[in-house]
Amino acid sequence: MELRIGVIGIGAMGRDHVDRINNRVNGASVTAISDINREEGLKYGAEIGAEFISNAEDLIASDEIDGVVITSWDPTHEEYVLEAIKNNKYVFCEKPLSVDSAGCMNIVNAEVEKGERLVQVGFMRRFDRGYEDIKKELDKGQLGEPLLLHCTHRNAEVDSKYDTPMAVENTAVHEVDALRWLLQEDFVQAEVILPKKQTTNTHANLHDPQFMLLQTESGVCIDLEVFVNCKFGYDINCKVVCENGEIGLTNPTYYSIKTENKDYKRVPSDWKERFIEAYDKEFQLWVDGIKQESITGPSAWDGYMASVTTTALSLARDTGEKTTINFEEMPSLYKQEQFV
Ligand code: ISE
Numbered sequence: 001m002e003l004r005i006g007v008i009g010i011g012a013m014g015r016d017h018v019d020r021i022n023n024r025v026n027g028a029s030v031t032a033i034s035d036i037n038r039e040e041g042l043k044y045g046a047e048i049g050a051e052f053i054s055n056a057e058d059l060i061a062s063d064e065i066d067g068v069v070i071t072s073w074d075p076t077h078e079e080y081v082l083e084a085i086k087n088n089k090y091v092f093c094e095k096p097l098s099v100d101s102a103g104c105m106n107i108v109n110a111e112v113e114k115g116e117r118l119v120q121v122g123f124m125r126r127f128d129r130g131y132e133d134i135k136k137e138l139d140k141g142q143l144g145e146p147l148l149l150h151c152t153h154r155n156a157e158v159d160s161k162y163d164t165p166m167a168v169e170n171t172a173v174h175e176v177d178a179l180r181w182l183l184q185e186d187f188v189q190a191e192v193i194l195p196k197k198q199t200t201n202t203h204a205n206l207h208d209p210q211f212m213l214l215q216t217e218s219g220v221c222i223d224l225e226v227f228v229n230c231k232f233g234y235d236i237n238c239k240v241v242c243e244n245g246e247i248g249l250t251n252p253t254y255y256s257i258k259t260e261n262k263d264y265k266r267v268p269s270d271w272k273e274r275f276i277e278a279y280d281k282e283f284q285l286w287v288d289g290i291k292q293e294s295i296t297g298p299s300a301w302d303g304y305m306a307s308v309t310t311t312a313l314s315l316a317r318d319t320g321e322k323t324t325i326n327f328e329e330m331p332s333l334y335k336q337e338q339f340v
Contacts (some may be wrong), residue, residue, distance in 0.1 A: 002039035003028035003290055007064040008056045008080055009072030010035045010044050016272055017069055017283065018048060022171060024280050028067070028287045032057045035072075056080055058147040067290050070094060078103040081300075085110045085118055090290045092283070094122040096172055097303030101311055104304035104305050105328065112331045113301050123306070125178035127281035134240060135182050137247050142245025144182050146183060149222040151175055152237040154230040156269065163205040164247060168192070168313045175224050176309045179238075182336055185216040187325050192224050201229040213315060233267030234274050261281040270320045303336040 005021055005028050007014050018030045019288060030048060034039035034056045045052035053059040056076075060068055061082045067090040071082045078098035084091035085107070096162035098104045098118075125131050137143060141325045153171055162170075179187060193211040202208040209227035216222075219271060251274070256263045268274035289295040316323040 001007075001027075001291075002043065003066040003287055004061065004064055005067050005069060005073065006034065006053070007050075007069045008034045008059060009070065009076075010041060011071065014069070014071035015044070016279070017071060017237065017250075020051075020283055021069075022048065022069070025283045025287055027291065032059050032062065032065060043276075054118065057083055060084050065089065067092065067286070075099050078107060080254040081107050081119060083121055085114060088114070088118070090118050090120075090286075092120050092122065092286050093303070095129060095177075095303070096169065096307060096310075097121050097300060099302060100234060100332075101307040101317045103301065104307045107300045108304050110333065112333050115333070117295045117299060119151055119283065119300040119303075120289070120297065121303040121306075122282065123177040123298040123302065124176070124278040124282045125174050126181050126277050126298060127278040127285070128275055129277065131182060131254065132237070134238070134247050134249065138182065138240065138242070138247040143240075143245045146220050146240050147272050148181060148238045148243050149183075149220065150242040151179070151222065151224045152235060152239075153224065153226050154233075154235040155228040155271075156231060156233050157201070157227045158206070160203055160205075162228065164207045164317070165314055167206075167208070167210045167228060168212070168310050168317065171226050171228060172224060172308050173306055175222075175238075176214075176313075177298065177306045179214075179222060180305060180309075181302075182240075183216055183220055185218055185220065186305060186327065187312075188217050189215040189322055190309065190312040190316045190325055191322045192313055194317065199227070199229050201231060210317070216311070217258050232275075235267055237275060243314075243337075245272055268327045299334050301330055302327075324331040 004147050007030055010033055022029050030050050032051045032053050033045050034053045041052045068084050070077055070093040077093050081091055081093050191213040194207045208229050212224040214222040253265045285297050312323045312325040
């Protein structure tokens with residue numbers, strides 16, 4: 001049976017997910033969409049053969065929808081996810097699950113009250129072949145205990161709406177989730193250094209680059225450079241220094257060009273290119289999970305833990321001090337698949 005998916009929010013990310021659900025993921029297609037821009041929604045709906053439902057709550061409640069994808073404006077995520085849970089609908093929500101930790105906790109509580117997982121959060125890095133392979137190697141144990149991680153998250157450039165807090169909330173949040181999953185540990189301390197020397201390619205509301213430090217429960221130290229106007233491409237690096245060796249990501253490239261005494265390799269232009277396979281895999285897992293009535297991808301609890309960590313990073317940046325990360329106890333609903 002082909003699942004009927006409704007997508008709320010048809011900006012760039014929403015359309016990207018519509019394309020993958022309709023063309024690359026098996027077993028589902030987008031049959032309805034909703035967006036605050038009625039004219040765009042009607043036009044796009046006609047283009048992809050999906051019904052346009054102007055009210056997102058009506059889309060969520062519809063008997064003709066088996067799963068909901070939320071790619072709308074961040075402040076609307078919490079309300080739509082809660083609505084989906086109320087209507088017993090499986091829901092895939094792009095990060096952030098909510099704009100704050102209290103909002104994420106509302107979702108955790110609603111799911112716990114239902115007694116089953118309905119929510120998957122869009123942390124796609126866990127599905128990237130590079131991170132998966134690093135995790136497998138670390139789990140084998142031959143490299144010994146991880147001690148330090150050196151990471152970079154570089155975007156070629158950002159627009160003038162991207163400001164200083166977004167470096168944590170929109171960008172570093174990916175490392176926050178992926179590294180917690182990789183190390184199978186929670187973070188306990190955060191610090192942010194705003195280097196005095198900034199790139200001239202930034203603007204008044206954005207401090208760029210930023211340097212972030214996290215420490216896990218067992219004492220693993222992570223440094224993360226977030227540099228969102230690096231100019232040369234989308235460059236994601238993660239090196240794990242262990243007792244008996246080092247393991248790191250390479251940018252997936254499928255060819256190199258040799259010319260004029262140089263050897264060129266492509267650097268991806270953005271996250272949609274760099275993580276295309278990871279996005280496809282996360283959606284296939286979600287669709288298969290709906291069919292099997294068992295959602296196993298990143299959970300509402302993972303969304304909450306990412307939020308408490310980014311909140312601490314933001315506070316650390318604003319105060320210039322090391323900040324302790326505090327979190328609630330994990331409900332048993334999430335225990336069996338913790339860090340899978
Ligand atoms: C963007 O929102 C994303 O989610 C990308 O993965 C990230 O690399 C980028 O920095 C964010 O702005």
